[in-house]
Amino acid sequence: xxxxxxxxxxxxxxxxxxxxxxxxxxxxxxxxxxxxxxxxxxxxxxxxxxxxxxxxxxxxxxxxxxxxxxxxxxxxxxxxxxxxxxxxxxxxxxxxxxxxxxxxxxxxxxxxxxxxxxxxxxxxxxxxxxxxxxxxxxxxxxxxxxxxxxxxxxxxxxxxxxxxxxxxxxxxxxxxxxxxxxxxxxxxxxxx
Numbered sequence: 001x002x003x004x005x006x007x008x009x010x011x012x013x014x015x016x017x018x019x020x021x022x023x024x025x026x027x028x029x030x031x032x033x034x035x036x037x038x039x040x041x042x043x044x045x046x047x048x049x050x051x052x053x054x055x056x057x058x059x060x061x062x063x064x065x066x067x068x069x070x071x072x073x074x075x076x077x078x079x080x081x082x083x084x085x086x087x088x089x090x091x092x093x094x095x096x097x098x099x100x101x102x103x104x105x106x107x108x109x110x111x112x113x114x115x116x117x118x119x120x121x122x123x124x125x126x127x128x129x130x131x132x133x134x135x136x137x138x139x140x141x142x143x144x145x146x147x148x149x150x151x152x153x154x155x156x157x158x159x160x161x162x163x164x165x166x167x168x169x170x171x172x173x174x175x176x177x178x179x180x181x182x183x184x185x186x187x188x189x190x191x192x
Contacts, residue, residue, distance in 0.1 A: 002026060002073055003061045004084040018082045019060050020053055025076045026062035033063040125151060136167045146171055160185070 004022050026034060035041025036052045036059060052060065064070050077086050125147050132150075133143030142164045145157050149171045157164070158176040165173040175182060 002064070002070065002077075002086065003059065004077075004082065004086055016053070018084055019055075021080055021082060022060050022077070022084075023049070023052070023062070025080060026060075026073055028076070029064070029069040029073050031062040031069070032065045035061050132168075138164055138167055142168070 004018070023034060033041050034049075034052075035047060036055050038059060039051060039055055040047045041061070041063075042049070062073070064073070074086065125144075128147035128150070129140060129144035131143070132138070132146040133140045136143070136146070138146075139161075142159075142161060145159060145164070146168055148154070149157050155172060157168075157171055157173045159165070159173055160175050160177060160182065161173070165175065177185060
């Protein structure tokens, strides 16, 4: 997934044109889906590109299913020099970026304090999420769950994430499904 983010008052002049350029670049590399943070995406909500282009609060997203396309998109976005923050959620797994470098890049991006990042949670909780994810070597979503549990003094996190249960020790992580239900769930995931 690749997203561009404006920082209000810093890089938002000509934002609609920059958003269109982002979509021109990303669609050239055949994404599996595109959309806008506020409107939705082309496949699940039936949003049209015309509506996305006209949205005055752009936060465009493109989703890819291969790392070569993501690498090409990032190269083209860098060459286009749109002056916007670019976030690729594949930094460590697909692009081979060191976890510490990815953490630093994301933390630096969060320093912009853009409301695009913090609609529903505080900037501090977001930063804590990255810190927990980095410290435990877990996915950022797992770091967010740990951050929420710690912030709200919740002693238990309910999750089917085995890695989270194995690595996080300061909060108890419990699989809410029975062994049989969890096995059935995994069989369902493996189906076409």
